[in-house]
Amino acid sequence: MSEEFLPFSRPLISRAAIDDVVTCLESGWITTGPRVAQFTEALKDYLSAPFVLPLSSATAGLHLTLLAMGIKPGDEVITTPMTFTATLNTIVLAGGKPVLVDIDPKTFNMDLNQLEDAITDKTRVIMPVHFAGLPVDLDHLYEIAERHGLRVIEDAAHAIGAEFKGKRIGAVGDTQVFSFHPTKNMTTGEGGCIATRDEAVAKKIGLLRFHGIDREAWNRYGKGGTQDYEVVMPGYKYNMMDIQAAIGLHQLRELDGFIARREELAERYQAALADWSQWTLPETPAYPHRHAWHIYTPLINPVSANMTRDEFMLAMKEKNIGTGLHYRAVHLYPYYRERFGFNLGDFPHAENVSERIVSLPLFPGMTDAEHDRVLDVMYSIFH
Ligand SMILES: Cc1ncc(COP(=O)(O)O)c(C=O)c1O
Known part of the structure; x- marks a missing residue:
């Protein structure tokens, strides 16, 4: 590896x-x-x-x-x-x-x-x-x-x-x-x-x-x-x-080829992680659409995973794998709280996602072997 x-x-x-x-x-x-x-x-x-x-x-x-x-x-x-x-x-x-x-x-x-x-x-x-x-x-x-x-x-x-x-x-x-x-x-x-x-x-x-x-x-x-x-x-x-x-x-x-590869990798994650209790996977709506898969963003289930999203990101980093955070809900940043009076509890769905979302590696040049490595490391973190 x-x-x-x-x-x-x-x-x-x-x-x-x-x-x-x-x-x-x-x-x-x-x-x-x-x-x-x-x-x-x-x-x-x-x-x-x-x-x-x-x-x-x-x-x-x-x-x-x-x-x-x-x-x-x-x-x-x-x-x-x-x-x-x-x-x-x-x-x-x-x-x-x-x-x-x-x-x-x-x-x-x-x-x-x-x-x-x-x-x-x-x-x-x-x-x-x-x-x-x-x-x-x-x-x-x-x-x-x-x-x-x-x-x-x-x-x-x-x-x-x-x-x-x-x-x-x-x-x-x-x-x-x-x-x-x-x-x-x-x-x-x-x-x-x-x-x-x-x-x-x-x-x-x-x-x-x-x-x-x-x-x-x-x-x-x-x-x-x-x-x-x-x-x-x-x-x-x-x-x-x-x-x-x-x-x-x-x-x-090259864009359409890039998106096609992103889609393959996103589907690979969806298939591989489908039975993992540690994750809630992204869902797509019923209307016809083409997803551009800029990011692949499952939600961690902290009880099953026995760790928070931030702990998961740190554990991945320690195993030399980068992840992204898109995003923490913007209304909770100090400027927006103070200037516009937003508070915790105002937008419960966004706040729940904000606590649990993580972007797994996904880019057009990513190989199947790199994708397998991400999945192996994730498995090792949870077991
Ligand atoms: C949803 C959204 N809007 C706007 C921007 C700003 O894009 P740019 O970095 O090109 O200014 C970003 C960039 O990450 C974004 O994700």
Whole structure:
């Protein structure tokens, strides 16, 4: 048995992608330019989305989309406590108030049956998360959003390549935000993009992502461009570099193969762990969907396992196997408790999952032997 550390996630970057990064570095143009333009078109094609804007991260995408949708102080944005803190942070940074809806205890996605109870006359946006790459029921979500006249920003950080009823996340609905962080289903190092069907939102994000300047650097300095520009609003510096897009162009072509391998490994865990009393395994809904399997997240049963989730993670680490924690429920972090008055007991399903969830190793380059090693080590920890 190899004793080398096995991380919970590892990006798979092809030799061709590495060669293209070198070509980009040697080309003399390394920031936003022709490769980002090409990546934009490739993403539009893959997502079947009319407007796509690559950005420096999904966090930037959530922040700018909220601003572009005109969130003002006092406006409420409904989201889930079972997410990365960026989801809530960006609501606060945009001036909004995060309002939370508990999760469905089976799928860990926002419980849409509780969503309407959280809607008030101050609600502007619903921001669900496709947790682990499992699509939220978009029919149900948009039926509620449309009936109440609300915008939807899908936090699709986990969900590039996921499908709901035969359509990719990004191909239908209002606006989606994807992440290309190294643990995600495809990567550009850091990076992300938004996809939208709203031209006005796309135009505003286009300005906000680069200083509020009406032309990007390539247009200003490239052949045939002009160095002149106008500043029409104060903007941010959230643009993607060509170095990143050089990786992304390759990753996007390989994405469906990556997801297919993730799916095989997730199914392998489901089959191998089915009879283990120490675990409650992830469940998937009945509606047709393609799970992107960004993470594989069973819940530990502490009584059967005779240990807590944190003790399990430590025991795995001692045996040279990495695990992940996605996530501790965000409403219990000090800032959110103090600023918005959230308390233990507010969202019982999220809190239960928060105490027990663990991400087991899952990445496209993972071999069957590495997968067996994880299972063997888990067995040895419990026996
Ligand atoms: C649900 C969710 N939203 C947003 C983000 C932010 O993504 P990024 O790291 O690209 O800013 C993440 C990243 O982990 C995430 O998991």
